[in-house]
Amino acid sequence: MYQVNYHRASSVAEAAKLAKSGDAQFLSGGMTLIPAMKARLAAPSDLVDLAHIAELKGIKVSGKTVTIGAATTHFEVANDEKLKKVAPAVAHLAGLIGDPAVRHRGTIGGSISNNDPAADYPAALLALGATIATNKREIAADKFFKGLFETALKDGEIVTSITFTAPAKAAYEKFRNPASRYAMTGVFVAKGKDGVRVAVTGAGDDGVFRSKEIETALTKKFDASALDGLQLSPADLMSDMHASAEYRAHLIVVMAKRAVSAANA
Amino acid sequence: MSEVSLVVNGRRVGGTVEDRTLLVHFLREHVGLTGTHVGCDTSQCGACVVHVDGKAVKSCTMLAAQASGSTVVTIEGLADGAELHPVQAAFKEHHGLQCGFCTPGMIMTATDMIRRHPEGLDEATVREELEGNICRCTGYHNIVKAILAASKTMARSKGKAASKAKKAA
The missing domain is CATH 3.30.465.10 (Uridine Diphospho-n-acetylenolpyruvylglucosamine Reductase; domain 3)
Known part of the structure; x- marks a missing residue:
């Protein structure tokens, strides 16, 4: 880790002020930032600790x-x-x-x-x-x-x-990367005041996204069977050493089915 | 540089350290407590687990400055004099270690786990809770056995203490 100046803030206002020093970054639990700094992937000049506010x-x-x-x-x-x-x-x-x-x-x-x-x-x-x-x-x-x-x-x-x-019904199902425990695909299904909303993490090329196809199918019928035969396009999905975009496209539907079943249980 | 002050195993310790000093390095190099190990150094293996304000954390992923003002317990702080902590005794009894490198972190994780599950533990829970601790020797079986045994022993002695207190009252 490169040298860094640590500051502990006791209020949000103080943290905002402290953040003006150098190339500062906010530090909360540090579970991502500190490993990134150790690997020299991040090198802020200053850290403003928010955990004690x-x-x-x-x-x-x-x-x-x-x-x-x-x-x-x-x-x-x-x-x-x-x-x-x-x-x-x-x-x-x-x-x-x-x-x-x-x-x-x-x-x-x-x-x-x-x-x-x-x-x-x-x-x-x-x-x-x-x-x-x-x-x-x-x-x-x-x-x-x-x-x-x-x-x-x-x-x-x-x-x-x-x-x-709080939604009337909701569930999250995650297919974990067996080593990192991050989501290789995770699907959160919610049925609330704004209807059915489905968000997918771990799979998108551009981060978290809503799946309109799954939302449309589940709006008609909030049941895993509504997703039978649904095939998502692998375009815009992530391909890496852990899984291809095609595999992730398949996983999204599988996780969504499991999530709907869990939400209805 | 940061002035840090912590209570480690009941003793107040402090000093001036570089802001980038990790808690594990502070414990090992400044306080001289080398029972806490650095294994992977990437917060995966859990050899560095200590308790900060009563909670198990990975001391390789926390700055000493972040922990300043906190109470820390390391593997050296568990035994009561010559008498091993029940989790330490169970690891010995059930052969829960081979090379011993992961053991301090395993034991600190286990004591935290047992504290958070006063209702008792089952094998599946123990295995799930050990997700952040890696052992390359044992295959985990005897670690799980030791934790289950320690959890039972500790519940029994707690029950005994409670009934003693009841009688006394």
């Missing part, structure tokens, strides 16, 4: 409205009793990220700001039509995820919380 932590459930603070860890999301009641699919998803030690540190805000094309949370937020609050504005999930490791966040902008309406 109290206002960024915690989960609030009021009726069907769920708000998760950006610095809430995957472990906290996976084990929150109120969240498990209204949106069990989101808690389940958080429990599938990495391993227990990673879940103790990694945060939802960090994950979505990084927008890894194989990360789990982007699929949930997109399918749930979540709203991402920052220290400057509110951004709809549809506008937030821009591509591989790209988001709508501007320099110095900090994700503060994520809000969504």
Whole structure:
């Protein structure tokens, strides 16, 4: 790791101020950023640690409205009793990220700001039509995820919380890469106030995306059988050493079927 | 440079370190606790697992500066004097180690796992919870056996302590 200057912020306002020093980057759980810095794939001059900011932590459930603070860890999301009641699919998803030690540190805000094309949370937020609050504005999930490791966040902008309406039915199914545990294909299916929304992670050439074909089929009939015989085009899907685009196109339908069945169970 | 101050195994330790110093290097090189190992150095193998504020974390993927102000427990902090911690004793009893390199991380992960599952553990849960710890010798069978045994022993001694306290009251 190259030399870096560490700063610990105690408020969002202080973090925004500290971020103006040099080529600074925000640090939350650090489960991606620190390995990237160790491999010298990232070399910020300064790190602004957000993990100790109290206002960024915690989960609030009021009726069907769920708000998760950006610095809430995957472990906290996976084990929150109120969240498990209204949106069990989101808690389940958080429990599938990495391993227990990673879940103790990694945060939802960090994950979505990084927008890894194989990360789990982007699929949930997109399918749930979540709203991402920052220290400057509110951004709809549809506008937030821009591509591989790209988001709508501007320099110095900090994700503060994520809000969504708990869906009537939802589930996430993930085909894990056996080594990294990242999604080789993950599908989040939600049936809520905006109808059926289906988001796919780990498969798109340009990061997380909604599958209109699956949404159309499931809108007609919210059942795995609605996807029988559906074939997706491998164009715009990722091909790498783990799986070809054709294989991923197949996996999306398989994961979507499993997710619908789980959501209906 | 950062001034860091932590409580490690009940002892306050501190010093001035480069901001890029990883917690594992701070523990090994500054505090002299070499029980915590660096295996893969890419947060996959879990040889570096320690408890920070009561939670198992990979100390190769955390800066010492991030941990400043925290309470840390390493493998050296588990035993009570000459008496092994029940998880350590179970690893010995059930031959849960061969070369021993992964063992400190395995044991720190196991104690965290047992604490988070007061209802008890089954084999499938233990195997799933060990996802972030790699062992290249044992094939895991005896590690799983040891953790299941330790979980039972600890539940029993907790039950005994509780009934003792009840009687005393």
